[in-house]
Amino acid sequence: MASLFSIFIGMALINNFILSRFLGLCPFFGVSKKLGNAVSMGVAVTLVMFLASVVTWVIHDYILVPFEAEYMQIVIYILVIASLVQIVEMTIKRTNLSLYNSLGIYLPLITTNCAVLGVTLINTQETYSLVESMVSSIGGGVGFIIVLSIMSGIRERLDLADAPEAMKGLPIAFITAMLLSITFFGFGGIV
C-alpha cells in the first residue's frame, strides 16, 4: 500500500511528467491558455494513459515476454496507443456528444503526446505490476492536469504582462516553466 502511494506521489509531483521528465511539452506550451481547455486536455490524456497502461501491460506480460518478442515493444505500443485514441474518440462521439465537443479536438493529438508512450515505457522499464501500472498512469495524469491548469492560469495573465519585446510569447512561458519546475523541487523527498 505504501509503495502504491509512493508511486502515485512520485509520478504526480516529484518526477512530474512536464516539469521534471520533460514529457508532454507540446500541449503544455501549445493549448494551455484557457483553464477549461487545459483540464479537458489533461483528462483526455489521463484516460488514454490509463487504458494504454492496462493494454500494454497485458500485451507485454502475456504476449511479448512468453514469445520473446520484446524487440517489437515500440511498434506494438505505439499501435496500441493509436488504436485506443481512435476507439475512445468513436465511443465518446456516439455516447456523449457534449463531452465530444469539449474533448474531441484534443484526442487526435494524444497519439503523438510523448507522455502517453512515456508512461507505458516507464511502467515496463520499472517492471510494475498491473495495479502499479494503473496507479502510475493515474499519478502521471493527475500531475499532468495539475501543471497544465497552473500554467493556463498563469498564461492568461502573462498575455497582459509587460515583458521585454524579445521575451514575449514562448521565452517568457519557458521562464514560467522554469520557476514552476523549481517550485516542484519542494516535493522532493516527501515519500
Add this chain to the structure above:
Amino acid sequence: MTRWRKDFLKGIIVSNPVFVLVLGLCPTLAISTSIDNALGMTMGVTIVLLGSNIIISAIRKIIPNSVRIPVFIVIIASFVTIVSLTFQAYFPDIYESLGIFLPLIVVNCIVLGRAEVFASKNSVFYSIADALGVAIGFMLALLIISFIRQLLGTGALTIFGNELFSLPGLVEHPLSIFIQAPGAFLVIALLMALFKHTGVIE
C-alpha cells in the same frame, strides 16, 4: 540542384525544428545535459528521419490516404526499433543515458512532421535533402543547449569521456541547477529571446 540545396538549407536555420518550429521539445530539453547525449540523440534522430523520409517518399504513391498516418507510424517505429537495438548492442553507454527518450523518437513531432509535410509529397531525392537539413538543424540546437548546460552545470566540457577543458572555480562549485530540469527551461528561454532579439529567427 538549386532546389535540392534550398530544401537542404531551410531546415538548418530558417525553419530550425527546435528554435523556429518549436518541435521535438521533450527530447531537446531532457537529454541536453551533456554533449555526448546530444550527439547520441542526433545520431538516432538522423537515422530515423533519413530512413523514414526515404521509404515514405518512395512508396508515397501507393499509400491510400485513409491509412497514411498508421503506415507512417509503423515505418517510423520500425526504424526507431532498429536504432534502439543497434545502440543497445554496440553503444550501450549512449543507449543507457538516453533512456526512454530513444524509443520516444517515435512520437518526436519532427519525424512525423517531416513525413506528413514533406516526404509524403516529394520525391526521394528532395526528401533526403529535407531530412539531412532538418537533422543538422536539430543537431545545432542540441549542441548549443547542451554546451551551455554542461559547461555551467559541471564546470567542464567532456566528449566521449575525454575532458576538453574545464573552468577553474566552476569545477569545484558548479551551477548544478543547469543540468537539472529548471536549467533546461532557462537556457532555451534565454536562447530563444536572444535569437529573436538579434533577428536570427522571426
Add this chain to the structure above:
Amino acid sequence: MKNSKAKQALPILVLTVVVLIAVSVLSFTHDITKAAIAEQKDNKVKNMLKEMFPSIENYKYEDNLYTISSQDDIIGYAFLASGQGYGGEIEILVGLEDENTVKSIIIISQTETPGIGARITEKSFTSQFVNLPIDDIALSRDGGKIDALTGATISSNATVNAVRETSIEKVRLIKEVP
C-alpha cells in the same frame, strides 16, 4: 460494385503488407543484434563484479543472488539493493565478503539532486562501506560507522538502509542453503 469493394480493401491490404515487412525486418535485426546485446549485458555485470572481487573466476546467478567463486571456492556474494531516495529510486550493487561483512558497494542508478544527493556515487561516500561489518552499517548519528553527506541526509539514509536491510535478508537466504 466489385471495383468499390476492391477499393475498400486496398488500404487494409497496404497496411497489412507494411506491418508484415516491418515485422520481418525487425526480427531480422533482432537476430543480428541478439548475441551482441546479451554479451553487453553480461559484460556489464562481469565488469562490476570484477571491480568488487578482482580474483573472480566464475559467477552463478540464482534467486537474485550472485555467488562469486574462484578456483571452486566461494569468495563472496553480490546482489542488488534498492531504496527510495530524495528524487526516486537508488539502485545499489552490494558485495558481501562473508555472512557478516560487506565487501564494497557500487551505486548503479540514482536520480538524486546533482551536486548534493548525487554525491552518494562518489568514492568518498561509497568507500566508507568497504570491509564494514553489516552491524555497523548505519549513519553515525544512529550509532553506525557511515558519515552522512552534508545536506543530503535522505539520500545517505536511503542508501545505508537499503544496503543494511537487503544484506540481512540475503544473509538469511545464504545461511538457509548450505
